[in-house]
Amino acid sequence: MRRVAVIGVGMSKFGxxxxxxFRDIVISAGTEAIEDANLEGREIEAMYIGNMSxxxxxxxxxxxxxxxxxxxxxxxxxxxxRVEAGDASGGVALKEAYISVASGIHDIVIAAGAEKVxxxxxxxxxxxxxxxxxxxxxxxxxxxxxxxxxxxxxxHRHGSTEEDLAxxxxxxxxxxxxxxxxxxxxxxxxxxxxSSPYTAEPLKMLDAAPIxxxxxxxxxxSEDVARKYTDTPxxxxxxxQSSDFIALQSREDILEMRAVKTAVRKALRMAKCDIGDxxxxxxxxxxxxxxxxxxxxxxxxxxxxxxxxxxxxxVEIGGRYPVNPSGGLKACGHAVGATGIRQAGEIVLQxxxxxxxxxxxxxxxxxxxxxxxxxxxxxxxxxx
Amino acid sequence: MRRVAVIGVGMSKFGxxxxxxFRDIVISAGTEAIEDANLEGREIEAMYIGNMSxxxxxxxxxxxxxxxxxxxxxxxxxxxxRVEAGDASGGVALKEAYISVASGIHDIVIAAGAEKVxxxxxxxxxxxxxxxxxxxxxxxxxxxxxxxxxxxxxxHRHGSTEEDLAxxxxxxxxxxxxxxxxxxxxxxxxxxxxSSPYTAEPLKMLDAAPIxxxxxxxxxxSEDVARKYTDTPxxxxxxxQSSDFIALQSREDILEMRAVKTAVRKALRMAKCDIGDxxxxxxxxxxxxxxxxxxxxxxxxxxxxxxxxxxxxxVEIGGRYPVNPSGGLKACGHAVGATGIRQAGEIVLQxxxxxxxxxxxxxxxxxxxxxxxxxxxxxxxxxx
Numbered sequence: 024m025r026r027v028a029v030i031g032v033g034m035s036k037f038g039x040x041x042x043x044x045f046r047d048i049v050i051s052a053g054t055e056a057i058e059d060a061n062l063e064g065r066e067i068e069a070m071y072i073g074n075m076s077x078x079x080x081x082x083x084x085x086x087x088x089x090x091x092x093x094x095x096x097x098x099x100x101x102x103x104x105r106v107e108a109g110d111a112s113g114g115v116a117l118k119e120a121y122i123s124v125a126s127g128i129h130d131i132v133i134a135a136g137a138e139k140v141x142x143x144x145x146x147x148x149x150x151x152x153x154x155x156x157x158x159x160x161x162x163x164x165x166x167x168x169x170x171x172x173x174x175x176x177x178x179h180r181h182g183s184t185e186e187d188l189a190x191x192x193x194x195x196x197x198x199x200x201x202x203x204x205x206x207x208x209x210x211x212x213x214x215x216x217x218s219s220p221y222t223a224e225p226l227k228m229l230d231a232a233p234i235x236x237x238x239x240x241x242x243x244x245s246e247d248v249a250r251k252y253t254d255t256p257x258x259x260x261x262x263x264q265s266s267d268f269i270a271l272q273s274r275e276d277i278l279e280m281r282a283v284k285t286a287v288r289k290a291l292r293m294a295k296c297d298i299g300d301x302x303x304x305x306x307x308x309x310x311x312x313x314x315x316x317x318x319x320x321x322x323x324x325x326x327x328x329x330x331x332x333x334x335x336x337x338v339e340i341g342g343r344y345p346v347n348p349s350g351g352l353k354a355c356g357h358a359v360g361a362t363g364i365r366q367a368g369e370i371v372l373q374x375x376x377x378x379x380x381x382x383x384x385x386x387x388x389x390x391x392x393x394x395x396x397x398x399x400x401x402x403x404x405x406x407x
Numbered sequence: 408m409r410r411v412a413v414i415g416v417g418m419s420k421f422g423x424x425x426x427x428x429f430r431d432i433v434i435s436a437g438t439e440a441i442e443d444a445n446l447e448g449r450e451i452e453a454m455y456i457g458n459m460s461x462x463x464x465x466x467x468x469x470x471x472x473x474x475x476x477x478x479x480x481x482x483x484x485x486x487x488x489r490v491e492a493g494d495a496s497g498g499v500a501l502k503e504a505y506i507s508v509a510s511g512i513h514d515i516v517i518a519a520g521a522e523k524v525x526x527x528x529x530x531x532x533x534x535x536x537x538x539x540x541x542x543x544x545x546x547x548x549x550x551x552x553x554x555x556x557x558x559x560x561x562x563h564r565h566g567s568t569e570e571d572l573a574x575x576x577x578x579x580x581x582x583x584x585x586x587x588x589x590x591x592x593x594x595x596x597x598x599x600x601x602s603s604p605y606t607a608e609p610l611k612m613l614d615a616a617p618i619x620x621x622x623x624x625x626x627x628x629s630e631d632v633a634r635k636y637t638d639t640p641x642x643x644x645x646x647x648q649s650s651d652f653i654a655l656q657s658r659e660d661i662l663e664m665r666a667v668k669t670a671v672r673k674a675l676r677m678a679k680c681d682i683g684d685x686x687x688x689x690x691x692x693x694x695x696x697x698x699x700x701x702x703x704x705x706x707x708x709x710x711x712x713x714x715x716x717x718x719x720x721x722v723e724i725g726g727r728y729p730v731n732p733s734g735g736l737k738a739c740g741h742a743v744g745a746t747g748i749r750q751a752g753e754i755v756l757q758x759x760x761x762x763x764x765x766x767x768x769x770x771x772x773x774x775x776x777x778x779x780x781x782x783x784x785x786x787x788x789x790x791x
Contacts, residue, residue: 024511044541077536078462082544084536085493088782091650092539092657097782100669102648104499105491109469115488119503126510127408152461152468155476157428160466264486266475273476285484398472398481 024125028249028256029405031060031242032368037356038206040236045081045139046093049238052361053094053135056240061252064095067242068129070103073116073136074360077105079149080140090135109153110309111264112136113239113363114392114401118262120243130248136364137238146234150359153395155270167231167310169271169396171223174312177278178225183330185225188311189216190333192229192353195308198340199350201380206235206356230311232351237358239365255407257371260387261293262403269398280320282400283391287321294387294404298322301404302385303373304344305366307393308351317391318346321402340383348373348381363392363401374407408509412633412640413789415444415626416752421740422590424620429465429523430477433622436745437478437519440624445636448479451626452513454487457500457520458744461489463533464524474519493537493778494693495648496520497623497747498785502646504627514632520748521622530618534743537779539654551615551694553655553780555607558696561662562609567714569609572695573600574717576613576737579692582724583734585764590619590740614695616735621742623749639791641755644771645677646787653782664704666784667775671705678771678788682706685788686769687757688728689750691777692735701775702730705786724767732757732765747776747785758791 033056035048043051049072057064070091077086090096091103106116113136120134140146151160154169177183193213199205216229249256267282268274274281291298298321306321308314315329323344324332332338338346349355349369352362370388372378392401417440419432427435433456441448454475461470474480475487490500497520504518524530535544538553561567577597583589600613633640651666652658658665675682682705690705692698699713707728708716716722722730733739733753736746754772756762776785 046541076462076468078460078533079468081540082536083540084460084463084491084533085538085653085778085782087492087499088650088653088778089539092653092782097650097652097666100649100651100666102502103492103650103783104503104648107468107489107491108471108487115471118486119488122510122512123506126506126512128506128510149462149468152466154469155473156465156467157430264488265484266472266481266487267484268481269469269472269476282481282484394472395469398469398476399487 025127026246027121027124027243027259028246029241029259029371030244030249030253030256031056032371033059033240034204034365034368035238036204037235037237037358039141041141046089048139048236049090049135049137050093052238052240056242060242065099066131067096067101067133068131069101069123070096070133070135071116071120072105073112073363074105075107075109075112075138076149076152080138081142108399109394110359110362111392111394111399111401112360115264117363117367118264118401121259121262124243124245131242131244133240134243134364135238135240136361138359138361139236140234141236150234158270165223167223167226170310170312171226173277173316174225181327185217186213187330187333188230188315189213191311191314192216194339195347195351195353198348198381199354202350202355205350205354206233207354226310232309232353232357235356235358237356237361239361239368241364241368255375257374258406260404260406261290263290264401267398269395271396278316280316280397282397283317283320283393286400286402290402290404296387301387301389303348303370303383303388304346305349305369305390306346307391308347308353309357314346321391340381345383348378348383366390366392367403370405374405409511410630411505411508411627411643412630413625413755414628414633414637414640415440416755417443417624418588418749418752419622420588421619421621421742423525425525429521430473432523432620433474433519433521434477436622436624440626444626449483450515451480451485451517452515453485453507454480454517454519455500455504456489457496457747458489459491459493459496459522460533460536464522465526492783494743494746495776495778495783495785496744498776499648501747501751502648502785505643505646508627508629515626515628517624518627518748519622519624520745522743522745523620524618525620534618542654549607551607551610554694554696555610557661557700558609565711569601570597571714571717572614572699573597575695575698576600578723579731579735579737582732582765583738586734586739589734589738590617591738610694616693616737616741619740619742621740621745623745623752625748625752639759641758642790644788644790645674647674648785651782653779655780662700664700664781666781667701667704667777670784670786674786674788680771685771685773687732687754687767687772688730689733689753689774690730691775692731692737693741705775724765729767732762732767750774750776751787754789758789
């Protein structure tokens with residue numbers, strides 16, 4: 024297995040992109056990544072693209088072929104692979120792209136993620152297709168409702184509060200102010216979150232990430248090839264995917280994210296480091312409670328102490344474990360299939376020192392992308 | 408890169424499986440494959456699953472997690488990856504599974520494909536999501552309509568007839584009689600095809616494959632591991648994916664399948680053989696014209712002579728190039744995301760000598776799985 028580096032990062036604006044089609048969005052991010060990597064399209068040997076629900080959002084399956092075509096790659100017969108794993112689609116696409124380079128099959132590949140959600144009016148219902156339809160959604164559970172149960176149990180068991188969760192949202196909005204690609208570049212106050220309407224008590228509208236249009240693209244290359252294109256390659260030291268039961272009711276403890284724990288353990292071992300060696304994090308905050316549970320399940324703190332980390336400011340830029348300097352899903356936006364790639368892109372920018380006013384000083388970074396309520400987890404460790 | 412063998416084959420019945428849910432269908436095929444490979448579930452290290460449109464057929468995305476859960480693999484945190492490429496989803500899943508073993512990352516993986524289509528009433532419209540929505544489907548083209556244009560041009564340019572196409576359907580039905588898993592195990596006559604109603608002139612109902620419920624599962628293992636489990640491993644000598652423009656209108660010649668040609672050339676080179684060394688074929692006959700165009704584009708005959716191959720009986724079992732001994736998509740059934748895996752499974756059974764009354768004597772076999780009108784192609788060469 025060869026070492027794999029990220030040599031290019033591109034990202035469309037995230038948000039409600041009414042005047043851009045799915046293909047426009049992907050091409051905009053792809054062009055930026057290819058320019059960043061300083062290469063030509065015809066040097067690309069394969070494309071992996073994470074997309075959650077082209078079928079329901081834009082009535083288009085086979086989007087691997089669509090994007091290969093519109094990016095010019097079909098004219099040179101480049102294989103294009105769509106990967107889907109709910110909102111972990113991007114992370115899984117990155118993992119597959121990584122394998123194709125690490126294995127020696129390809130030298131330069133695209134790892135992309137994209138979603139166009141504003142062409143339909145029922146995006147929330149589509150997001151519920153990441154949970155078990157027959158045993159969760161049909162009987163009435165929603166993605167928000169399931170996360171609300173986790174939040175309720177955490178509050179009951181550990182004494183966390185709605186204010187603690189609100190502070191996560193406030194932090195992510197504050198970080199996004201300095202991210203030019205973010206959907207919401209404005210600060211909010213704890214009171215704003217607390218006075219926003221409940222969507223699934225105790226979670227409120229401002230505890231939830233928006234569902235956004237957007238695309239992110241990374242260019243991966245083998246180490247020797249990477250050195251030809253850039254003086255600042257960022258290496259993927261490890262990327263691990265893991266599974267858990269899809270329905271919350273099947274899990275022994277709904278505050279334990281087994282897929283995340285397993286993937287973190289393996290990813291740190293493969294990257295030959297401890298969690299304390301990692302200096303910047305992008306965590307999957309589809310809901311504020313998800314980010315808080317990730318503090319615990321990734322191992323930034325002990326189980327039941329996630330809210331203490333928030334209170335102590337340890338997850339802020341400047342804190343011990345800066346989480347979501349990009350603004351996270353909450354404020355940068357959650358363009359579902361793009362999220363796992365966008366997270367990785369942020370880590371790469373941070374490690375290259377290209378993160379502008381949101382820059383964190385770190386040598387290693389970690390991205391954690393999860394699908395649904397955590398049935399799929401992808402954990403990756405990067406190093407400059 | 409290591410050699411990769413298929414050590415287990417499983418398949419559900421194909422057809423209208425009203426009394427089985429998506430998960431039941433997959434588990435039935437998976438159980439058969441695991442028993443065939445003589446291993447235990449906990450030995451499996453990863454699962455790749457091809458599925459075209461879980462989102463629209465059963466309102467379920469994130470089916471990788473669903474199946475990992477219901478197959479018991481989530482309890483041991485096994486990564487599960489859904490791949491989608493229209494009706495080439497199965498083929499692409501097989502290719503990704505192959506890479507994960509060839510690379511040395513995993514020793515034993517599942518390559519699966521599955522679709523449950525009978526829970527909705529508009530399956531045909533969903534199939535049209537494999538063509539370009541904005542430039543083909545919205546203006547009124549259908550998948551059948553596009554294939555009809557290819558058929559019309561072939562007839563005009565090369566003198567093929569509706570009878571020639573009908574004979575392909577008749578052949579595949581005859582072969583399916585001996586396939587216990589096939590959806591349509593009955594012979595039909597040329598006259599039956601010719602008198603069936605036009606769906607898109609000159610294509611008729613009996614020129615088109617059904618859209619079926621079904622699942623297929625293969626167990627892949629590295630060579631050294633394979634030898635421990637079976638005395639009859641079948642090796643994947645090569646598997647290549649390639650792309651073409653998604654919309655027919657973008658192609659220079661609509662009878663030329665560039666993705667197929669490129670993939671065949673590379674696959675034969677990688678397998679170190681000529682097309683004449685291959686003794687059994689499974690081709691993607693979503694429509695009879697697709698199978699005929701594949702004769703030409705794979706290289707069983709020259710361009711424009713596909714119909715002559717049919718007339719001379721060369722594609723029958725017993726002919727020079729036996730194509731679709733399983734009955735093909737037309738008569739075995741087209742459980743969309745399962746098809747690429749099912750084709751590979753048939754080739755494995757044939758090379759092991761386990762194909763019963765439809766047995767062909769061959770040392771090498773080839774499967775050709777395409778998405779939509781050929782924008783994605785996956786070509787694989789197997790050897791006993």
